[in-house]
Amino acid sequence: MNYMLSLFFGLIALLLPVAAEVGVGAKPPKDAEVLFDGTRKMLDEKWTYWKGPGFASSLPIKWKIVDDPVDEGTVLQTDDPAASGGRYGSADVVTKEKYRDFRLHIEFLIPKARGNSGVYLQNRYEIQVLDGDDSSHGMGAVINESESPYYAYNGLGKWNAYDIVFRAARFKDGKRTKPAMVTMYFNGIKVHKNFPINRVWGGPRSGIDGGNDGGRGITDRPGGIKLQCEGHDVRYRNIWIKKLELTEPDTDFEEKSR
Numbered sequence: 001m002n003y004m005l006s007l008f009f010g011l012i013a014l015l016l017p018v019a020a021e022v023g024v025g026a027k028p029p030k031d032a033e034v035l036f037d038g039t040r041k042m043l044d045e046k047w048t049y050w051k052g053p054g055f056a057s058s059l060p061i062k063w064k065i066v067d068d069p070v071d072e073g074t075v076l077q078t079d080d081p082a083a084s085g086g087r088y089g090s091a092d093v094v095t096k097e098k099y100r101d102f103r104l105h106i107e108f109l110i111p112k113a114r115g116n117s118g119v120y121l122q123n124r125y126e127i128q129v130l131d132g133d134d135s136s137h138g139m140g141a142v143i144n145e146s147e148s149p150y151y152a153y154n155g156l157g158k159w160n161a162y163d164i165v166f167r168a169a170r171f172k173d174g175k176r177t178k179p180a181m182v183t184m185y186f187n188g189i190k191v192h193k194n195f196p197i198n199r200v201w202g203g204p205r206s207g208i209d210g211g212n213d214g215g216r217g218i219t220d221r222p223g224g225i226k227l228q229c230e231g232h233d234v235r236y237r238n239i240w241i242k243k244l245e246l247t248e249p250d251t252d253f254e255e256k257s258r
Helices: 002-015 040-046
Strands: 033-036 047-049 064-067 074-077 093-095 101-109 116-121 125-130 160-167 170-172 175-178 180-186 189-197 235-244
Touching (some): 040 047, 116 160, 125 180, 160 235
Antiparallel strands (some): 047 093, 074 235, 116 125, 180 189
């Protein structure tokens, strides 16, 4: 009997979703895909340049693999001469795979004041990475739509983590019926909950659909996870993703903080 009960509860545990941690150093659950592990091999295998209207670089990816400035190992540095002077869209990198609903973890470090990059969900919606800005265009904001949760930022020279559950916009007969939605933890603090995203900001150089009706012309197609290069030194590491199928317009989630 004890054996049968153990077997039963073991099977139940396998069927339940695997909860991950949130915050710096959070490890992926078994059913997640690692998108960047610090190696050049994985960068070339899973990422490429986004060849949008402002693209000005060329493969192979010019971003550098450098030593982690805080911990052991190597990390990704947003260093591409094509983006010098803040030319966003000229040398952004994006995952080769495209996604709809997902759970994403990504860590970043900004070494110098005003360092600027961005994490794009579906290569559309930017979660800002910008030191020194606590406006709706600033750090941790759903850019130009939410307030910046700057209070959760660890500061220069320290690792920070975004943990995100994202639900893609929904459509019927080609028309958007539900906007995209996001819940996000910033360094283990829940800062956005079921936040609707209405536009792609920044124009066609920013991401897919940015050139459609001033960014309001969202289409029903998946997109990759994109990292922005604006000629600033920003580092990334420990990027992983888990595909989801969110039937209801609810992205809220609870996971333990490290």
